[in-house]
Amino acid sequence: MAAEIAIETPLQDDVRTMVAALNATMMPLTPREFQFQLTVEQMAEPTVTLFVAREADGHPVGMGALKNHGAGVGExxxxxxxxxxxxxxxxxxxxxxxxxxxREKAMSRLVLETGEAEGFEPAWRVYERGGFTRCGAVLDYPDSGFSRFYEKKLS
Structure with a gap:
């Protein structure tokens, strides 16, 4: 059976464990000062919606969040x-x-920042297959050379 995906709170122990695994994966790939991680507490803010993928036994196997920046922009x-x-x-x-x-929230543009180093290729493929295209720096992220930026126009 395929994993089920639902909106959940990040304030759960198994989600915290998955966030810690993500953070540990990122640490050797990009200098810490160029990692722009939301904490679990920041992920629980009203502007952020977290999706969690769970296997049939309830074990979380994936996640992703939408942060609403207003003015039709989601991240x-x-x-x-x-x-x-x-x-x-x-x-x-x-x-x-x-x-x-x-789209339900009438956002007109999705953006994202990810790493620009060896090890991020699987992420780039997911975004590019999802219709995202590379763009210049977005939001208030620095154009440091350690980040790759993507966008997708929704309207």
Whole structure:
């Protein structure tokens, strides 16, 4: 059975564990000062909606969030799937849920920042297959050379 994806609170122990796994994955890939991670508490703010993918036994295997910046702009944040389920299109499905919610909220543009280093290739593929195109720096992110930026126009 395919993983089920639903909106959940990040304030759960198993989600905290998955966030810690994501953070540990990012640490060796990008200098810390160029990692723009939302904490679990920030993910629980009203402007952020978290989607969690769970296997039939309830074990979380992936997540992704939509942060509403207002003015029709949404940001994809904290995309992650556990290594053992990569290649099963869970990330693509989470991204589709984020896009659907953005459209429901009348957002006209989705943006995201991800790493620009070896190790990020699977993420780039998910975004590019999802219709995102590379763009210049977005929001207030620095154009440091350690980030890659994507956007998708929704209207």
């Amino acid at each position: 994809v944040k904290r995309m992650f799937t556990l290594p053992e389920v990569r290649g099963k299109r869970i990330g693509a499905r989470i991204l589709q849920h984020i896009e659907t919610l953005a």
